Amino acid sequence: MAVQATSAGAILYRDTRGRKEYLLLKSRPGDWEFPKGGVEGSEELQQTAIREVKEEAGIDDFRLLDGFRDDYSYVFEANGKTIHKTVHLFIAKSFEANAELSHEHRDLQWRDYEQAINTITQDGPRDILKDAHEFLNEREEE
Numbered sequence: 001m002a003v004q005a006t007s008a009g010a011i012l013y014r015d016t017r018g019r020k021e022y023l024l025l026k027s028r029p030g031d032w033e034f035p036k037g038g039v040e041g042s043e044e045l046q047q048t049a050i051r052e053v054k055e056e057a058g059i060d061d062f063r064l065l066d067g068f069r070d071d072y073s074y075v076f077e078a079n080g081k082t083i084h085k086t087v088h089l090f091i092a093k094s095f096e097a098n099a100e101l102s103h104e105h106r107d108l109q110w111r112d113y114e115q116a117i118n119t120i121t122q123d124g125p126r127d128i129l130k131d132a133h134e135f136l137n138e139r140e141e142e
Helices: 047-059 111-118 123-141
Strands: 001-016 019-027 035-039 062-064 069-078 081-094 107-111
Touching: 001 047, 001 062, 001 123, 019 047, 019 111, 019 123, 035 047, 047 062, 047 081, 069 123, 081 123, 107 111, 111 123
Parallel strands: 001 081
Antiparallel strands: 001 019, 001 035, 019 107, 062 081, 069 081
16 A cells, blocks of 8 residues: 655755855765755645754754745655655755754755756656746846
8 A cells, every 4th residue: 555655855955156056965774865854744845845944954054935836746755655755846045154963964066057957866856946947047137
């Protein structure tokens, strides 16, 4: 029997000398991803994303941007069960230059767009980063 699971997180970026850098976290299995985690209790997706950025990146001074939310799904096995997980990602701007590695991850890196696209190991997050980067560039043009 398949179990449904929902996570939320954020594509966190900072401006460094006029260019965007995105925060990537290396999970224990070795995938590079964005801060994200399971929805707890009656949390709204945005609340989960905010909590996860604080917990997994150690960043408190950031803001979720309006107008962007995308999701991807994947299936995995855990404890003999098939899990269908949907991950909802928002965009957040960090006003802090540094992030802190949590116990849940092995490494973290700020990467410019090209580096981030080439570092992310899964198609779902990579495709959403493309859309998010385009969204941010269009916002700047307005």
